[in-house]
Amino acid sequence: MQAEVACCPETGDAAWTIRLALQGDALAVRRGLGLLFTDPRLAALSPDSRGTAEIVLAEVLNNIVEHAYALVPGGVEVTIRLLERGLCCCIRDHGAPMPGLELPPGQPVDCSDELPEGGFGWFMIRSLARNLRYCRGGRWNELCFLLPVNE
Amino acid sequence: MDVQARTAEGLLLVQVREERIDAAAAIRFKDRMREVTAGWAGPVILDMSEVKFLDSSGLGAVVAVMKLLGPEQRLELAGLTPTVEKVFRLTRMDSVFRIHPVLPEEYRNAG
Structure with a gap:
């Protein structure tokens, strides 16, 4: 199966590719x-x-479950490639688009007032992932990003 | 959701005997914490040494437990494993909770 990574900006030879399809x-x-x-x-x-990698992938997948598939369930395809620069992860879903077709800003949580019980997810994604890119195709969303890898 | 509680040295020691507090478990974790802390007014230590992974929903649930206990009742954490510790550090929640690297010796076998 060809990876469904239509908008991935990361090129180059991958040492390996893992693909996984799951329910949202x-x-x-x-x-x-x-x-x-x-x-x-x-x-x-x-x-x-x-x-x-597990923190970022968990947050991205949970966001898809909670938002893209909030009304209608569907499937998710994950493609992970090991490149020289790091792990390139592309996640595609077939649910609702990101509001405004943009990624959420992911502001740091304000701890000065009452503590929030949510809103940590995008902040963590943006703190850990590089080269975040979001595309909306006909009826799908794709999010690609690069995760640094150290030995 | 396997969460066990016992009193030790004037506090309530709560052990999370699960590998994950994630989006699939966060609500059950919160409910279970509400049950085991019901009727207890003293400080609570949450032993997380068996928890290998916590996502933002799990973190939100821990914050919710702290708010549930209220400002008069302390919630401290112990035994954060590396990935869980990273989530607390990244979100700066490590400055909100008192975090013991390991469960303090005096509570380990007390009870």
Whole structure:
């Protein structure tokens, strides 16, 4: 199956590519992350790189479940490629577009007043991922980003 | 959601015996914490040493538990594993909670 990564800006030869298709619900996200991070290719990364990748992928997938598929459920395709510059991750869903066709700003959480119980997700994605790019196709969303990898 | 609580040395020690507090578990975690802290007015230490992963929903649930307990009742955390610690550090929630690197010795076998 050809990777569905229509708008990925990252070119170059990949040492490997992992593809995973999952349903857009919270339990499927948990199972999907479990499958990804027991894959020997991801398991071979440093614990720190793995932790970063799992945080970002979890937030991106949870956002899809909560927002893109808030009304109508659907599937998600994850493509992860190991490039020289890092892990290139592209996640496609077939749900509702991002509001305004833009990624949320992901402001740091204001701890000075009453503590929020949400709003941490995009801040973490933006803190950890590089070269974030969002595309809306006919009826799909694609988010691509690069995660640094250290040995 | 396996969350066990016992009193030790004047505080309530709550152990999360799950590998993940994620979006699929956050509401059950919050409900379970409400149950085990019901009727307790003293400080609470949450032992997270078995939790390998926590996402923003899980973090939100921990914050919600702190708010549920109220300003008079302290919630402290212990035993954050590396990825969980990273989530607290990134979101600066490590400045909001008192975090013990490991569960303090005096509580480990007390009870």
